[in-house]
Amino acid sequence: MANDQIQTSQRSSERKKILLICRQAPYGSTLARAALDVALAGAAFEQDLSLLFMDDGVWQLLPQQRAGAIGHKSIEATLQSLPLYDLDTFHVEGESLQQRSLETGQLSGNVVVLTQEELPAFIDSHDQVIGF
Amino acid sequence: MILHTLNKSADTSTNLHSCLRTTLPGCALLLLEDGVYAAVKGSVSASMLSARADIRRYALREDVEARGISALLADDIELVDYAGFVALTAECDAVQSWY
Amino acid sequence: MFFYHDGVLTGSAYARAPQDEESKVQRWAALSEQHGTDLVLCIASAVKRGLLDDSEATRHASPAANIHPAFTLSGLGQLIDASAVSDRLVTFGN
Numbered sequence: 001m002a003n004d005q006i007q008t009s010q011r012s013s014e015r016k017k018i019l020l021i022c023r024q025a026p027y028g029s030t031l032a033r034a035a036l037d038v039a040l041a042g043a044a045f046e047q048d049l050s051l052l053f054m055d056d057g058v059w060q061l062l063p064q065q066r067a068g069a070i071g072h073k074s075i076e077a078t079l080q081s082l083p084l085y086d087l088d089t090f091h092v093e094g095e096s097l098q099q100r101s102l103e104t105g106q107l108s109g110n111v112v113v114l115t116q117e118e119l120p121a122f123i124d125s126h127d128q129v130i131g132f
Numbered sequence: 133m134i135l136h137t138l139n140k141s142a143d144t145s146t147n148l149h150s151c152l153r154t155t156l157p158g159c160a161l162l163l164l165e166d167g168v169y170a171a172v173k174g175s176v177s178a179s180m181l182s183a184r185a186d187i188r189r190y191a192l193r194e195d196v197e198a199r200g201i202s203a204l205l206a207d208d209i210e211l212v213d214y215a216g217f218v219a220l221t222a223e224c225d226a227v228q229s230w231y
Numbered sequence: 232m233f234f235y236h237d238g239v240l241t242g243s244a245y246a247r248a249p250q251d252e253e254s255k256v257q258r259w260a261a262l263s264e265q266h267g268t269d270l271v272l273c274i275a276s277a278v279k280r281g282l283l284d285d286s287e288a289t290r291h292a293s294p295a296a297n298i299h300p301a302f303t304l305s306g307l308g309q310l311i312d313a314s315a316v317s318d319r320l321v322t323f324g325n
Binding site for chain 2: 319320321322323324325
């Protein structure tokens, strides 16, 4: 990097609050997997990461996924490993659950449901947002 | 304050609905690529946007002109060019892209 | 610039635009040369899609590398690292 770029990096390097928003169902596209790969990379770099599941992303949290039946690595298994990296809370949009006739009790992991009132402020509280 | 960007037509995607559920008053929403169709006057999506006078609503000029819809836009959508897009990015604290 | 998922296809050395269209990869290369912008392809996304640099081509016993020289391969750690030192993160997707 050029000297001026290095100086900029040193000025602004800090632990950022990064939110990953997962909106895709598992297996139909590879974006669900991409989000988890970024989550693991972020955890390895000790960033302050949060995960939000909304829209079709809430389907990722259903238990008893038999991904091997379609030749995929299990999204469920990766999600279950996240607490090892201090990613132990899955924020979920309540409206997305309602639209899909899902209840919190049907989901695996430490799920925290965000109401319509809580959701915008929760997202706004982060430094950076990456959508998947 | 977040800048939301939306790049899909409201007819092919529910992104606009999802986006509006996450917006706080005072945030900015930029329609770009096929997302500019949401700004067409009289459309359902334009009505949804008009109902949110609390957020700043923009469309990317270059994408509007490319699609020949300059004369069809709702009056409450402000056009910005790429330089304006960059300025919005700098003004806001974070950018949330819906695609 | 960090390219991941299908975005890595931008870095193909052998993609050819039709004669009446501009070459995107050439525009990226020109941007990089003009402004010193790093163009990074996510290595996992790239290799999965058959995009290899010299090192990966050797490692996978492939006949040739096929990434444009303006691009480099790196892991997701580089995305996180860049995010940590950047004031803004902007994502473009399909």
